[in-house]
Amino acid sequence: MNSKLAKLDMLDDLCSRMASIESHFNIVKTEIKDIRYDLKQQSERITNGEYHYNIVESRVCGIEAGNEKLQNENFELKENLLKMQTHSMKYNLIFSGIKESNERQNEKVEDTIKEFISNELKIDSEAIPFQNVHRQEQRGVGKPRNIIAKLVKYSDHKMKRSAAYENLKNKKRGGGFSTIPR
Missing domain, CATH: 3.30.70.1820 (L1 transposable element, RRM domain)
Incomplete structure (x- = not known):
């Protein structure tokens, strides 16, 4: 009988260990789920950041092109003014x-x-x-x-x-x- 009781104790011990493993497994499963959620959130933020970066980059390119055009116009105006001053003087x-x-x-x-x-x-x-x-x-x-x-x-x-x-x-x-x- 002792051997049967020892086997039952062993079974109880195994059940308790299995319950502990199952509890740890559920915790790990929840943490993985949280990590996946955080990863999805970060991915969306990165995508959103890239979108805004592209908008800003296109605006900067437009501003640079406009600035270059203004610099060329300014140079031409200075040249024309110099010609007019030269002619006037x-x-x-x-x-x-x-x-x-x-x-x-x-x-x-x-x-x-x-x-x-x-x-x-x-x-x-x-x-x-x-x-x-x-x-x-x-x-x-x-x-x-x-x-x-x-x-x-x-x-x-x-x-x-x-x-x-x-x-x-x-x-x-x-x-x-x-x-x-x-």
């Missing part, structure tokens, strides 16, 4: 080193420049019409302000430039040069 001559009259307010700049052209450049200043003549703002202490003279004809511009070079190259005061935009 083509008739201008700047005269430097011509002393200002003591009465700056009442100075007749056109008369001053005509006198300079007659005396220093040896050109009949009355034969050359000006569209506009004015002095620039002060550029340094003790230095006379430059005079900008806009000529009506470009041929007068060339003539004055060459006369300025010939007649003023050895003198220390006064000079005439073209204006070129930067």
Whole structure:
């Protein structure tokens, strides 16, 4: 009988072990189910993130293309502005080193420049019409302000430039040069 009781005890022990294994198996099964759920959630987040990344990437590409287009337009506008400035300033001559009259307010700049052209450049200043003549703002202490003279004809511009070079190259005061935009 002892052997039968021992076998029954052994069976009880096996049943208890099986119940314990079954309990652990159910816990593992639940954990695997939770892991699968978490994995599915992470997969959905990654897919959603990729979708948003693609949207952002396409927007960035569009912005970069727009920026490049704007840079090209800006460059073209600067080139056109430079051409227009060059054309507008083509008739201008700047005269430097011509002393200002003591009465700056009442100075007749056109008369001053005509006198300079007659005396220093040896050109009949009355034969050359000006569209506009004015002095620039002060550029340094003790230095006379430059005079900008806009000529009506470009041929007068060339003539004055060459006369300025010939007649003023050895003198220390006064000079005439073209204006070129930067």
